[in-house]
Amino acid sequence: MRYIRDSLSQIFGNKPRRPSKEEQPSELLEIYQGKKGNLSKADVEAVRHEHHTGCCNKWQRRRWITLILVNVLFVVSYYFDVQLLEGALTASRFVGFHMADLNSALQVALAYKHIVLNLVIGTVTVFIMWILLGGRTFCSWVCPYHLLAEWTEYLHLWLVKKKLIKNHTFNRKVRGVFYVIFALLALISGYTVFETISPTGILSRALIYGPGVALIWVGALLLFEVFYSRRAWCRYVCPIGVTYGVVGVLSPLRVKYNAEACHHEGDCRKICMVPHVLDLTVRGAAYDINQDVGADCTRCGMCVDVCPTGSLTYEIKGLSKLL
């Protein structure tokens, strides 16, 4: 229950709540206590160094391959008329079965105020699919804008490191505000207003049906993220992320945090697109020795890759018990 409540609260922009000492089990407090003074900077650095030389970005590589494959499947289906995955990310047919992007379907339902059976089938199918696969997994494993933004993010980080620019943050609550505004706009105006500026839809269609003027808007967003605010669209604007975030609340596929070996050095929070979900890795901030990362997490696996102590891992809730 606390997981659901805290996840929703974080998705709509609240700061993660930190537990009081009374709320934490004594074993956890002992672990925290045991680390005090026992972790020298040199030790942490040594483990980190060993981790970085010994390994690679396993999950990032898998994720990029998956994301590219899914999008290429759309393109190939159309160009070679193999009818595997017809349509675009907003709605499609996978070997004949209807699929509809939840946010696009919501926008259409609000604007049109009428839903046909095919859309219901497609929406329910996709809803169940993303419950099983983790909700915002859509963002990091499928959305083409995420990949472009991830690449341009490296440029942003380099510019910040060179002190050429400064990163500007926004209040995370603004994403919830956007969500409500775009829902109301669809309802009142009768147009799917958000689709006009959705880089996910624009990019998906551009890939499949050929590029257009709309790509200028996507370019402008990327420039904004490079020079002004890190990952601004995904962090502060995109309603698609909110929709899938809420779905992910019910998902058994999560990233699990184990406090025992954690060095609390914060590498995971530095690379994370939604670092508030990793607030529990701060020393003293976890509720339990094992705690699941909130549903605003995109399950991208960057933290799993970067963690030198293996404290962050993928888990499928319930399945680990069965096995």
Place this chain on the structure above:
Amino acid sequence: MSDMTTKKSKAKRPLSPKRKEQSRREFLRSSVLTVGVVGVSLLGIIPVVQGTSIRLRPPGAIKTPFDEQEFFASCIKCGQCVQVCPVNAIKLADIEDGFGIGVPYIDARAQACDFSCDGLQCVLACPTGALTHHLDYPADTRMGFARLARPRACLAVQGKGFKGQARGPDYEGLLRYDEVDRWNPISVADHPYDLELCDLCVRQCPIEIRITQCAEKAKQAEASGDSGKVARVAEQHGNECPPKHAIALEPFELPNGETRMKPVIKEGCVGCGVCEMICPVESAAIVVDLDKTTDTLGG
């Protein structure tokens, strides 16, 4: 600073002036971001209000000649209709159509819908009902209505014939010619004509082609003497055989008393745009108007 002296407690500590300033700025930035992004998204209304987003739409599009709101709202912008069209007539609008971004349209002069899929595939592919399923046959469609816009440019009106490729050798448009290939549309450039009097708009009209085919079937059925067959064809006349003519060449008299022929658009026209596509003069003498359909004519 004051917060240094307060005891650590669960109650919110007052922010330091620096933090206060930071959070004030963040709030301002966030407000500007909200106004900016929502503002940009609302720019999409401009082409809608100006009417520049109105286009020829695929069969079954739920719209009236002047109001495409319902169509824009119900379309999920996925392009599945684009993918099933055998003549690639359907394109998706770009961002200059504002709210109409990603919504399918047809540029008839480049490639019209000739219904060569027979089954209205785009309608069947549509997941949201933006192309309504209350539509069974090409003759049920209401896309627009053809008009002889430049009668003086029309070859038939001039009494001229036509020889060669209707739209020149570089034209990439496709049409289905039943006599060449019943199932696959071919390039118009690969199908040259030799006509004593140009009647391309009538000859290629998908509605007229179907009416002719139905009439032939009826004749064959009658000749066979099988009453069941006759009945079946009669039944067909009620549905997939277009009930009304769409276009015909009709005589008219010039001021000097000479008789010429000109294409006259009839009630059965659905506005598919094939006449506009095939018209060999530049620019087309016959065009499809979007502001009316055969249903809205009478008023």
